[in-house]
Amino acid sequence: MLIYILIGVAVVIALLLLIIATRPSEFRITRSATMSAPPSAVFPQVNDFHNWRAWSPWENIDPNLQRTYDGPSAGTGAGYGWSGKKAGEGHMTITESRQYELILIKLVFVKPFAATNTTEFTFQPQGGGTAVTWSMAGKHNFMGKAMGLVMNMDKMIGKSFDEGLAKLRAVVESKPA
Numbered sequence: 001m002l003i004y005i006l007i008g009v010a011v012v013i014a015l016l017l018l019i020i021a022t023r024p025s026e027f028r029i030t031r032s033a034t035m036s037a038p039p040s041a042v043f044p045q046v047n048d049f050h051n052w053r054a055w056s057p058w059e060n061i062d063p064n065l066q067r068t069y070d071g072p073s074a075g076t077g078a079g080y081g082w083s084g085k086k087a088g089e090g091h092m093t094i095t096e097s098r099q100y101e102l103i104l105i106k107l108v109f110v111k112p113f114a115a116t117n118t119t120e121f122t123f124q125p126q127g128g129g130t131a132v133t134w135s136m137a138g139k140h141n142f143m144g145k146a147m148g149l150v151m152n153m154d155k156m157i158g159k160s161f162d163e164g165l166a167k168l169r170a171v172v173e174s175k176p177a
Helices: 002-021 039-047 049-054 142-147 153-174
Strands: 026-035 066-070 079-084 088-098 102-111 115-126 129-139
Touching: 026 153, 039 049, 039 102, 039 115, 039 129, 039 153, 049 079, 049 153, 129 153
Parallel strands: none
Antiparallel strands: 026 129, 066 079, 079 088, 088 102, 102 115, 115 129
8 A cells, every 4th residue: 555655655755856847947027007198207227226225126125235336336346235135135236228228237146046137127208208127038947937836926926026116216207308
């Protein structure tokens, strides 16, 4: 009887490992919002990490967050590091900055888990405003695939992107044109 239970457990574990192994290894999360401000008003809020404190959805989750800035103050090469008990630890570097069009960021998480992703912001003029698209793409390792069985990253991170875009909209729409 015990042998049948062990075989059953082994089959369930093998099936679970197979399901995890066949899950997609790449992911992309994207959210967009239209703001009543020109790209020239929106772009600098993203292109300078010092401005993120006003709109980033993660800036206020840890009151003791330690921040560091390196490289130029804005644009390609600008860097921002963070460390905190609730926020974890990581670093972002702007790898490409095309004025009023595109910002690419290398996003490196150290804690609570190690990962390297690419974040992208695009800015499209739309009427008198700007359509801003915020995306994050990366690869899941085996553990990331396993976590995806019980956690929906698109909903989790997407909710934060929606919050950040709403705060960004409030910042740029409150500034004089």
